Amino acid sequence: MIEELLIYQNADAKLRKIETELSGSEARKKAVSAKKFLEGVEQNVDKLDARAAKLLDVYEKALDEQEKIQEFQTEFASALKDAGNSSELSYLMKKADEVTVKIRALAAKINKLAEEIQAVMKEYVAIKSNTKAAQAQYAENAKKYNDLKTSYKDEKESAERELEELKKKVDPALMERYLKKRAAKIYPVIYEVRENVCGACNMELPMSEINRLKNGEVIECSQCGRLLYRKK
């Protein structure tokens, strides 16, 4: 019963090798990283849009403030013309100083705002050019990856056909357990137990499991998830 599965696992190495070469290929890695970037672009643009909207709001408020100061300056000029005595004049001069401070603060605020707006614009430009680069990288490498897949097609199909044949000889329940592990990218799946430890990860097995092995059962290592058997 185990023998047939071991033969299957041995032949499965060919399929595993093809899969590893495809998934580990430079073309696939580059295509995946480009795709990941492209998937994140929308979110980044949304964040930037939110920042831009906030900046615009602050900018509009600064403009309102500026308008108010301009109105005040007009009033101030006519008040200055109509000032009758020195106490009125000194009051107006004090007001003028206050306004000067406000104007300076506002100018600094507007400058800072302009810098921030500039930075947001730069980010938009960067996202745009990075997106273009990622699109090109994806297109180029997706094609390369497809070509690579095509080049392995015959070899892969022949390995799969061989496995289909070998599968018929393996106990179906055991085969199912094997394939489940295999689908989770575990390979080799089945190991022989050495002394009382897992043949794959060296974990010491509990007595109950060793007894099951002695009964000819195939157990699962609780540490590495491999299937374990004991030679009769």
Ligand SMILES: [Zn+2]
């Ligand atoms: Zn183990």
